[in-house]
Amino acid sequence: MAVITMREALNQAMREEMRRDEGVFLMGEEVAAYQGAYKVSKGLLEEFGDRRVVDSPITELGFAGLGVGAAMAGLRPIIEFMTFNFSILATDQIVNHAAKMRYMSGGQFKVPIVFRGPNGSAFQVSSQHSQALESWYAHFPGLKVVMPSTPADAKGLLKSAIRDDDPVIFLEQERMYGLKGEVPDGEDFLVPLGQADVKREGKDCTVVARSMTVPLALKAAEELEKQGVSVEVIDPRTIRPLDIETIVNSVKKTNRLVVAEESHAFCGVAAEISAQVMEHAFDYLDAPVKRLSGADAPMPYAKNLERLALPDVERIVKAVREVAYLE
Amino acid sequence: MATQVVMPKLSPTMEEGQLSRWLKNEGDKVSVGEPLAEIDTDKATMEAQALATGVLRKILVPAGETVPLGAVIAIIGEPDEDISGLVSEASSGAAQADNKERIEESVQGRAYGAPDELAQVVPGGERTQATVEGQPLKSDVGGTPAAPEAGAAGQNKSQDPPQPQQPQPTAADAGGNGQRAEGSRLIVSPIAARMAAEAGINLHDLRGSGPGGRIVKRDIEAAMSGAAAQPAAQPQAQPQTQEQPGTQLRAVPSPAQVPADGVAPYREENVTTMRATIARRLITSLGPIPHIFLTTEVEMDRAVEMRRQLNELDPENKVSINDFVIKVAAVALMRHPAVNASFQEKAVRYYERADVGVAVALENGLITPVVRSANTKSVGQISREVKELAERARNRKLAPDEYTGATFSVSNLGMFGVDEFTALINPPEAAILAVGAVTPRPVVREGQVVVRQIMRVTLSCDHRIVDGAAGAKFLQTLKKILENPLYLIT
Numbered sequence: 001m002a003v004i005t006m007r008e009a010l011n012q013a014m015r016e017e018m019r020r021d022e023g024v025f026l027m028g029e030e031v032a033a034y035q036g037a038y039k040v041s042k043g044l045l046e047e048f049g050d051r052r053v054v055d056s057p058i059t060e061l062g063f064a065g066l067g068v069g070a071a072m073a074g075l076r077p078i079i080e081f082m083t084f085n086f087s088i089l090a091t092d093q094i095v096n097h098a099a100k101m102r103y104m105s106g107g108q109f110k111v112p113i114v115f116r117g118p119n120g121s122a123f124q125v126s127s128q129h130s131q132a133l134e135s136w137y138a139h140f141p142g143l144k145v146v147m148p149s150t151p152a153d154a155k156g157l158l159k160s161a162i163r164d165d166d167p168v169i170f171l172e173q174e175r176m177y178g179l180k181g182e183v184p185d186g187e188d189f190l191v192p193l194g195q196a197d198v199k200r201e202g203k204d205c206t207v208v209a210r211s212m213t214v215p216l217a218l219k220a221a222e223e224l225e226k227q228g229v230s231v232e233v234i235d236p237r238t239i240r241p242l243d244i245e246t247i248v249n250s251v252k253k254t255n256r257l258v259v260a261e262e263s264h265a266f267c268g269v270a271a272e273i274s275a276q277v278m279e280h281a282f283d284y285l286d287a288p289v290k291r292l293s294g295a296d297a298p299m300p301y302a303k304n305l306e307r308l309a310l311p312d313v314e315r316i317v318k319a320v321r322e323v324a325y326l327e
Numbered sequence: 328m329a330t331q332v333v334m335p336k337l338s339p340t341m342e343e344g345q346l347s348r349w350l351k352n353e354g355d356k357v358s359v360g361e362p363l364a365e366i367d368t369d370k371a372t373m374e375a376q377a378l379a380t381g382v383l384r385k386i387l388v389p390a391g392e393t394v395p396l397g398a399v400i401a402i403i404g405e406p407d408e409d410i411s412g413l414v415s416e417a418s419s420g421a422a423q424a425d426n427k428e429r430i431e432e433s434v435q436g437r438a439y440g441a442p443d444e445l446a447q448v449v450p451g452g453e454r455t456q457a458t459v460e461g462q463p464l465k466s467d468v469g470g471t472p473a474a475p476e477a478g479a480a481g482q483n484k485s486q487d488p489p490q491p492q493q494p495q496p497t498a499a500d501a502g503g504n505g506q507r508a509e510g511s512r513l514i515v516s517p518i519a520a521r522m523a524a525e526a527g528i529n530l531h532d533l534r535g536s537g538p539g540g541r542i543v544k545r546d547i548e549a550a551m552s553g554a555a556a557q558p559a560a561q562p563q564a565q566p567q568t569q570e571q572p573g574t575q576l577r578a579v580p581s582p583a584q585v586p587a588d589g590v591a592p593y594r595e596e597n598v599t600t601m602r603a604t605i606a607r608r609l610i611t612s613l614g615p616i617p618h619i620f621l622t623t624e625v626e627m628d629r630a631v632e633m634r635r636q637l638n639e640l641d642p643e644n645k646v647s648i649n650d651f652v653i654k655v656a657a658v659a660l661m662r663h664p665a666v667n668a669s670f671q672e673k674a675v676r677y678y679e680r681a682d683v684g685v686a687v688a689l690e691n692g693l694i695t696p697v698v699r700s701a702n703t704k705s706v707g708q709i710s711r712e713v714k715e716l717a718e719r720a721r722n723r724k725l726a727p728d729e730y731t732g733a734t735f736s737v738s739n740l741g742m743f744g745v746d747e748f749t750a751l752i753n754p755p756e757a758a759i760l761a762v763g764a765v766t767p768r769p770v771v772r773e774g775q776v777v778v779r780q781i782m783r784v785t786l787s788c789d790h791r792i793v794d795g796a797a798g799a800k801f802l803q804t805l806k807k808i809l810e811n812p813l814y815l816i817t
Contacts, residue, residue, distance in 0.1 A: 255516075255544055282517050283518065283521050284517065284518050285516060286543050286544040287543065325537050325543055
C-alpha cells in the first residue's frame with residue numbers, strides 16, 4: 001500500500017473514475033488551468049482536456065445548476081466548490097433541485113452528481129470562510145453527505161460517491177489535505193457509503209468523530225489509555241445515510257458517548273446522533289451523551305480565539321473523563 | 328324538509344367569508360353539488376355548493392356582505408314549505424356560533440390539507456354539525472349532531488379564535504414532578520438501573536458516586552463485586568479494638584488475636600436459575616425456610632478420652648463435649664462453605680469464617696451468643712468464651728452484637744438427656760446442628776457387638792442452599808474429626 005496525502009487520494013479517485021467512465025467530468029472555479037485552489041485536480045486538465053475539466057466563472061448557483069442539468073441528462077458531474085462556504089450561494093440548486101428531482105419526477109430523473117470541496121475551518125480565514133455545513137445538507141432527504149477522515153477513506157468514498165446515482169455532498173477539510181496515510185492500491189478499491197468505521201476499539205467510552213475531529217479523537221484515546229480509560233473511536237464517514245447501528249452497538253458496549261465535531265452544536269449532527277442513541281440505546285447509557293462542538297459563535301479571526309472555538313485533544317479527553325465520572 | 332345553508336370553511340385559515348355573488352336566485356331549483364354562490368375567502372374566491380336538493384327559498388346574506396363562518400346564508404326547501412321558523416332562527420345569530428364551532432372542530436379533527444368543502448346544509452331545521460369532505464352528509468337527515476355540544480350557543484364568538492381542543496398542562500402539573508424529584512427521587516443512570524434489576528440489587532441500598540448522587544454503572548459493579556472485595560479489605564488479623572464501641576465493654580477472656588465482631592467477611596455468588604427455582608419450590612413446603620434434616624451417629628470414645636485428659640491437665644478450665652463440637656463444626660464449616668452461608672434471594676452469601684452461635688437456655692427462653700472465628704480458636708479458648716458468654720447471657724448482660732450475626736449454630740440438649748432431636752434454623756443462617764447426649768450404646772464393629780460412646784447429631788439445612796448431599800458431606804467431615812480428634816492438630 002502506498003502512503004499518500006489526502007489531496008493525492010482525492011486526485012486519484014477522480015482520475016480513476018474519469019478514466020473508467022467518460023460521463024464523469026469536473027467543473028468549478030480554478031479546477032482546470034490552475035489545477036485547483038488546493039491542487040486536488042492536479043494534472044486532470046492535461047489528461048482529460050478542457051471538455052471534461054472545466055473552469056467555471058465565479059457563479060456558484062450557475063455552475064451548480066449546469067451540473068444538475070448535466071446529471072439529469074445522463075452525465076456524472078463533479079462540482080467543486082472552492083470551499084463549501086461558497087456553496088451557500090448554490091443551495092437552491094442543491095437543495096431545491098438536485099435533492100428533489102428524483103422524487104418529484106417520480107423516478108424519471110436521477111441526479112448522479114457530486115458536490116465536493118473543503119468544509120469547516122482552515123487557518124485564520126475568519127467567520128465567513130470557516131463554516132462546517134454538514135448539518136445543513138444532511139437535513140434534507142435526497143442528499144447523501146460524506147466526510148472522510150483518512151486518505152484511504154477519501155479515495156474509496158469519493159469513488160463510491162461518483163458512481164452513486166444520487167447527489168452526494170462530499171465534504172473535505174482544508175486542514176487535512178496534507179494528511180498522509182496508507183491507501184490500498186487498485187482501481188477497484190471502494191468504501192461503501194453509509195458504513196461507519198471503528199477507528200479504534202475500546203470498552204469504556206465511545207467517541208464519535210468525523211473529518212477533522214477523528215485524528216483528535218484518536219490522539220485523545222491514546223492519552224486516555226495512559227490514564228486507564230479505554231476509548232472506542234467511531235467515524236461514521238457518511239452522515240447521510242447514517243450508520244447508527246454501529247454507533248448504538250458501541251454504546252451498548254461502553255455505555256458512554258462523546259460526539260466531537262467542529263460544527264456548531266445547535267441542530268447539528270451531534271444532536272442528531274444523541275437523539276438517535278437516546279431512542280435506540282437509552283437503557284444502556286450510564287451518562288448523558290456529551291457533545292463537544294465548535295463554539296456557538298462566528299469563527300473569530302484571532303489565532304488564539306480560533307483555537308478556543310474548536311474541539312481539541314485536551315477537551316475530548318476532558319469530555320470522556322466527564323462521562324466516565326472521572327472528573 | 329327545509330335546510331339551512333351556512334357559510335362554509337373554504338380555506339384552513341378562514342374565519343369569515345364575503346358573499347361575492349349568488350349564482351342562483353330565490354326560487355331557482357338546486358340540486359346537490361350545484362354551485363350556489365361564490366365566496367371570497369382570505370385566500371381566493373371559491374364556490375359554495377348545495378348539499379340539498381330543492382328550491383332556493385330564501386337568500387339571507389346579500390352579495391357583497393361579509394359573514395362569519397357558520398352563519399346561515401340561505402335556506403333550501405320545498406316550494407311550498409313553511410320556512411319562517413328557520414328564517415327567524417337564522418336571523419337571531421344563535422346558530423352561527425354553534426355552527427362555527429362544529430366546523431372548526433371537524434376541520435381540526437381531520438388530517439391537514441383543505442379539500443373542497445361544500446356548503447354546510449342543515450336538514451330538517453337541525454343545524455349542520457360538520458364540514459363535509461366531498462360528500463353530502465347522508466346520516467344528517469333528522470339526526471342528532473354527532474359532534475359534542477361545545478360552548479354556549481348564545482355567545483357571539485365570531486371574532487374569537489378557535490378554542491384549544493387539548494387541555495393545556497397547568498403550571499402545577501408541570502411543577503409537580505420536579506417537586507417530588509428533589510426530595511426522595513432516586514437518581515440512577517439507565518444502564519445502572521438495568522444492571523441492578525438484573526442482579527437483584529436494591530438501588531436504595533446504594534449511594535451514587537455520580538454528580539448529584541447519581542447511581543452509575545461503577546456503583547453497581549462495586550455492589551456486585553463488593554461482597555467479595557469487602558473481606559479482602561478487612562484482613563483476618565485486624566485488631567478488634569477498631570470501630571466497635573461494644574468491644575471495650577466486653578471482657579473477652581481469651582487474648583484473642585482473632586478478628587471478632589460485626590459481620591463475618593463473605594463472598595457472594597449469584598443465585599443460579601436452578602437454585603432460584605429450588606428455593607421457590609421448597610419454600611412452599613415448610614415455613615419460610617425449607618428445612619431438611621440429616622442425622623448421623625458419632626462414636627465419641629476418643630473425644631471423650633481426650634476431653635478427660637485435657638481436663639486433668641487443666642482442672643481450672645474444664646472443657647465440655649460441646650466445646651469440641653463447636654470447634655469441630657467450625658473446622659468442618661470451612662471445608663463446606665455451602666453450610667456456612669446465607670440465602671439472600673438473588674445471591675448466596677458464603678462466609679469466610681465460622682462464627683458459631685451457641686444456643687443457651689435461659690429460664691424462660693433461649694439465646695445464641697456467638698463465638699466469632701471459632702475455626703481459628705482452640706477448644707480451650709472456645710470453652711472459656713462460651714462459659715463467659717453463657718454466664719452473661721443468663722444475667723441478660725449480652726450486647727446485641729454478641730448474639731447476632733452467627734454464620735452457623737449449635738444446639739445441645741445432651742445435658743437434658745435428649746438422645747436426638749431436630750433444631751430449627753436461625754435465619755439467615757443456612758444450618759444448625761442439634762447435638763444429643765453421649766451415651767454408651769451397643770454397636771456392631773467388625774461383626775462384633777461392642778459398646779461405644781455414641782452421640783447423635785442432626786443437621787438442619789436450608790435446602791435452598793444446602794442440598795442433602797452437601798449437608799451429608801459436612802456431617803461426614805464432622806464425624807471423621809470428632810471420631811479422630813487428632814485431626815484437629817494436623
